[in-house]
Amino acid sequence: MDSKTNILKRVYFFFFGLVAFGVLILLATINIQFLKTDKVVENVKTTTVKKRTFPAKRGDLYAKDGSLLATSLTYYEVGLDLTSPAIVEDTLNKYVKSLSDSLEALTGIKSSNEYYKDILEAYKDSVRWYLLSRGLNYPDFQKLKTFPFINQGRLKSGLAYRKYTKRKKPFGVLASRTIGSRAPFGLEGAYDAYLMGVDGEQLQRRKSNVWVPVNNSNIKESIDGSDVYSTIDINIQEVAENALKDQLFYNKADYGCAVVMEVETGKVRAIANLLIDTATGEFTEARNFAVADAEEPGSTIKLASFMAVLEKKQLDLDDKNIKIGNGKYKVYDRVVKDSHVTNSKLSAREVFERSSNVGTVKLVEKYYKKNPEEYIERLYSFGLLDKLNLDIIGEADPMIKSPSDEDWYGTTLAWTSHGYESKLTPLQILAFYNSVANNGKLVKPIFIEKIINQDKKETLFSPHIIKSSICSKESIEKLQGLLEGVVSNGTAKRPFKGSLYKVAGKTGTAVTNYSDSGIKKKKYRSSFVGYFPADNPRYSCIVVVTNPRENGIYGSSTAAPVFRKISDRVFALDKELRTELASKNTSVDVRSKNGRENEIVTVAENLNMVTDAGESNKYVSAKIIKNKMRVKPLKEAIENVPNVKGLTAKDALYILEGKGLKVIISGKGRVLKQSLPPGSKVIKGKPIEIILG
Template identity: 40%
Template sequence: MQIKKSIILRFGFLYLGVAVLAVAILGKALYLRVVEGDRWEEVVEEHNNKDIVIDANRGDILATDFRKLACSVPTYRIHMDMRAHGLIDEVFNANVDSLSYLLSRFYGDRSERTFRSGLKKARADGKRYYMVHPRRISFTDLKKLKQFPLFRLGANKGGFIPKKYENRKLPFGELAARTVGSLYAEKDLGGRFGLEMAYNNSLKGLAGISTRTRVSGNWVVEEQIEPIDGLDIVTTIDIGLQDVAESALLHQLKQYQADHGCAVLMEVATGKIRAIANLGRTPSGKYIEKYNYAIGEATEPGSTFKLASLIVALEDGVVQLSDSIETGKGFCYFHDRKMTDSHPGGYGTLSVREVFEKSSNIGISKIIFDNYRDDARRYVNRLYDMNLKDPLGIEIKGEGMPMIKYPGEKTWSGVTLPWMSIGYELQQTPLQILSFYNAIANNGKMVTPMFVEAIQHHGEVIEEKQTEVINPSICSLETIEKVHELLVGVVENGTARNIRSKRYQIAGKTGTAQIAKGTTGYKGEGGKKHQASFVGYFPADRPMYSCIVVVNEPTKKGYYGNVVAGSVFKEISDRVYAQSFEHDDVKTEYEVELGKHQPYSKGGKKEELLAVLDEVGVMVQGQEVEAEWISTSAREHDISLKSKSFPSGIVPNVKGMGAKDAVSILENMGLKVIINGVGRVKQQSMTAGQNYRKGSTIYLKMS
């Protein structure tokens, strides 16, 4: 027993000694890195300066209008080569005093005497890479220092060596920060996430090399390979729309004290992402772009998935929109599990159309369960055919994997089918759900979301990105037309009546899902958690944009998708619609196809346009329209006219209009107009879609 205690004691001392040694080594490493890092960097440079790597300038990440979303701002740390070939004693001694004086005034934290003493000692020691001061300075300050004594003589005669450091900046702060991305602290590692990571090879450029050889005891430049600057990435992000999306989302997250949320705006035809906001709450209660929820967070979507279930049933012909479904008193059982509707007392008998508009869980689940319980594979295969089990394959890393169970898997149970039909026991990311709805707006064509439009070098386009088609037709056009009617009905007659617009129609679907929390299920700590969502497209008669808004874990005032998420959607769509000048002047690819249509004409005053069109012999359809201002649509044999309205209290978009028309519209709305230049309106000082006070002044820049 005594021997055992002795052995244990010895091992204890041994382990203690190893632990103390490990702590000492770690402490020394930290000390060398943090405290003496600059000094050892100087030593490394001094002994490894035969081949000097010349860093390339990293390319910029640009918005669609070429404003910078991410750019490199260089800073510099000043060093001196005290053994530079041309730095002779006479030159050094004649200039060291005045240099020390100017350095003291420039940096402000050391005396002239301190600088002079350091410089002379470095000269006596023959330092090859003496750090004049640890502070990094801007390019503007660097230009000032280049005029100082000795420094103005350059590297060979004055020993002047400015070391460049790249600092990555986001000029617009948090706007789309998770999508734009960031860099690792160690620059050689490149991008950490987002577009910085996805396009790291294009952005980083190619480093150059300065090769030096020793001649008569001095290093002389023998060969230099110039660095090649990185390429610029032109994104699809519209800064104005991004700001609208982020502001609307932030307001709602604060109001409902939600944990996090996201909002994405996509162009229907191209898949270009015009705005993507991802905001999460920090422990201090502030909301920041801390994770790309739209791309990376796969959850049970809830009611927004009901569209997919109904498409399956319509494609297979097992229901018609006019069929009746008995939903009873608001609850029913599938085996031993109870399903409920949100409406107290139930809806009773509903048509299939009403089932969707009112988002009846019982109605949708009965349609799927009654028609597919004997062949669940047929239902799931239809979902698979619509690419709902496949990732989108976007360039940004970290996409959440979609999950749709298949009959026969271990997790498939007797209640999987009815619950899957209403958006549970499966997972989708917000961007995946949006892409599915975008396909409905795009007549069945599913496209890959685009984040980059082009890659360029010093303004010259190197590569132009094209829209990629995932599935040319997720279902028949007949079914597309039917579900389009249903989605419009949700906003006009159903659960999203609160976001109806008098100016344009919205098509979409609300979603309110309970959130499962690991092993605690749907009733975790603090009670049930919810995810509110709304996804759709607008204007419904000619879809141009699709949008999804998801708000997770709202804790105050409510959690239903129509209010919590739908209100954000409405604010975004209102601003986008107003900025596009009612969308009537937007040319479609079909309208401008050469040789098939009449000449394209912008809208304007009806009387003046009719006179011009009559003069050039163009047939006109819609002359009976009673309106002062009209829009035009070029067709194969004629030009169609529609009335154009300008809602009071909201600034219209007059970009592209002539001065006469723009001034007439704006002054009639009570605004004072100041014009700069001639031609058509290129810029307007007040953003289209914003509210204004009568008597306010708007500035128009013409081109």
């Protein structure tokens, strides 16, 4: 009986155990089927199916003439998934040697033997990703797919790759800061919304460790970015950078910038920013000083001071009644000084042309000392206190103190009037001068010509007028005359001597460390800003050189020579300007001379004369023979002293120092004589005197 009872208990226990197990399975099934369906499906999807994004092609960035400034190139990182079940070991062993030979020839990364050994070891160790090469361009990638073993296809070879794009600048460092990068600087950053396009989306599933499209259609098609045509003229940009770089080296300066802009439209044709790399001693494109650095402008602000005075309608520019005395003028406990003492009375015109600080301060005080608020309001009305709201980010705020400010002192009016206690960026100063060239119309500097989208539809960008007139027409005409006088009679006369076209502009020199107590050596920021040709302004330009240490500190000897090089080259490039100039210069005295070949071309074209000169920067000797201007290379062999007669002092210095000679300069003008005869043997470090006249 007991035995039978025990057996029944065991049967019941086993039966109920099976029932309970069945109930648990049923509950689990219900839970999965009805309660966790979404989660399970999502887990399956994420491991087998994914919505994957594929980037749109970024648009190209062009210069004004269609030269490519920035483009996206496709590259491939290629490897082998040696865990692929479709790989046949015998086939791999058969082709691995020839594959290794081909890889060595293509990549040069490893030798054939290294590839051979590494591939077999990776296969033995079931390596999921064995890198063959990275940075392959499209033609090389296509070539790699034809290599032995790999040419069987992705599954049988385990071929895997990652496609990516790199932004390339075909002109290298030229205008690199202006071009910028996607996030967020320069033209790339400014017009990123146009360039970037719209990424696409595609449903893909995993197949043998490779993601492949579920079908041939996309969830969302990508839209390629638009192509952006900037206002930059690559030829003007090149000459601006080269001229600036040469001058920065010559002056042993820290950094500088140069901007060239069309007067009527505000289109920026060149913008160069160069900073010394202390590690290499070379100048490179760095911070966008022209846009981002607001500094005390120095004497270039005197144009605004004279504009404010002229708007009072009481000033006679030619009345010699401004006492300069010994070039010092005390304002409370500070002294305004002139760098060039005159010991005389000057007219307002002469004050401006000679850039007299004392004269400028006395003029402004005469009309505004009792009401400095009116002077500041004038500057506001000229647009000097408004940001330009450039497309390129990083523009610094302009700053000019107001009498209501806590740091307005009894000396502030005087110091503001001649370039201190205020801050403006080079581009803001240029826009102001450009408005004078543009007969009072203030236009916004712009960097974009047009946009062409993927459908080839063009969107053109028009000039943007900020103010239709910044002051009276009468004042503008007088200011234009003053700016021309600076170049013909004043502080900028020397650097523009002999120019075949008129230039109008203003020199500026500011002491940058005047607030440092106990300074032993002053630091300077030198500039020249103006426009050309003065009688029919086409281009405006500003050049700023910061902390020049050698061969001059003033704007006339540091910045103005850069302006001259740029303006000369622009004339050589602009056919319309050359034609206009030739019609005005019916007779020009041209003797045999030496100079850069492209400068000879400009002279010949201005004279409507045939020449055999080319467009290089090489130094040549030019001579008129039978109404034709002929050139021949200057003898500049390394072992021989070159002939520098007829060259400017700067060009002669550049050539002679390049030969290792120590140059001693005397006189002004072009080289008349040289102490070492042309063709004589160069001895490194030997002095050579050149006499100018």
